[in-house]
Amino acid sequence: MLTESESAVAREVLLHGPISRRTLAARLRLSPASLTRLARPLLSAGVLVELDDDGDGTVGRPSRPLDISPAAGTFVGVKLTGDRVHVAATDIRADLLDARDRPLDDPSPRGACLAIVEALEALGRDDVRGVGVSLGGHVADGVAVHAPFLDWHDVPLARTLEDMLDVPVAIENDVVALAEAERWFGVGRGIPGFLVVTIGAGVGLGLVVDGRTVRTPDAGIGTVGHLPLRADGPPCPLGHRGCADALLTTTAIERR
Ligand SMILES: [Zn+2]
The missing domain is CATH 3.30.420.40 (ATPase, nucleotide binding domain)
Structure with missing residues (x-):
């Protein structure tokens, strides 16, 4: 489990890497020594990697730029509609590895959870680090408060799926999830x-x-x-x- 400061470093490198230590420290308002201290466990855990050349082109002591490790595992996105389950496996930068969809014959919360578990099993990946589920409707704190296309009220979807899958699960309104995806990895990156x-x-x-x-x-x-x-x-x-x-x-x- 990462501390909050380590997570901030990892997230900044994920979104902006490869990034020089100098730029990263400035973005996070950290001293070089603090950054070194926070980056060390991330490097030894294989979350971050050091690249060879100096990314920011400055002269002087080389500051090996940091990047997120491409081998950080598989992440699965699930889109739940009223009648289908879409799943996509990606790497940590949301580059697509595999995508499938299947009908959702039983749209009850239990039916949907079972369909999601089956869809994940069909992907056949043993290095899934996290699952994100998006659905139309009002979502708060892992609970589908109201999902009109599924006719759900107050369904604790994240907790139920975490128990079934044994990986962290986040759920989000589908449009908010799309905006987040574009902000982190898509056309909205950097604007x-x-x-x-x-x-x-x-x-x-x-x-x-x-x-x-x-x-x-x-x-x-x-x-x-x-x-x-x-x-x-x-x-x-x-x-x-x-x-x-x-x-x-x-x-x-x-x-x-
Ligand atoms: Zn109207």
Whole structure:
């Protein structure tokens, strides 16, 4: 288990590496000695590796840049919809190693957990370090508070899956998870703010401001889906004329 300071070093290298020790220390506001002390256990545990050349091109004593170890194990992302389980295995930088999906015949919490366990077993990887599950709806502290596509209320999904899989499990609203993925590894890497708009079974909005993903208490409740777009548009199932849900979702488009 890493300390909070060691985790901060590992996360910074994961997001910005390869990175010189000088830049890393400056980003984390650490003295060179503190950085050396924090990096040492990460290097000996094989979480970080030292590269040969001096990454920042400065003259003088070489400061071997640090990078995250590519052999840090496999991570699994799960996307749960009302009728399918999608799983993807990646390395620690979210580069895809394998992806599969299967029908979710029993969308009860127990049925979904069993389907996730089976899908992970089918990947056949014995070095899974962590699992992240995303689903539509309101999620808080590992609990699916309300997931309308699954008809779930207050399901302690993270804890149940951790017991079944014996690895750390995080769950997140699907749009927040997508915004986080883009901020860490995708098009949002290195830019301070952006929006993610998702259009499918519903309309979702993810927001990154000042380098942080905004998590409001109403994330996943679907407020953006009912933004009015056209006063003379068709009604959505809740009766709003011309809201985003009435015009943009898959069902709305199929209806026309
Ligand atoms: Zn509406």
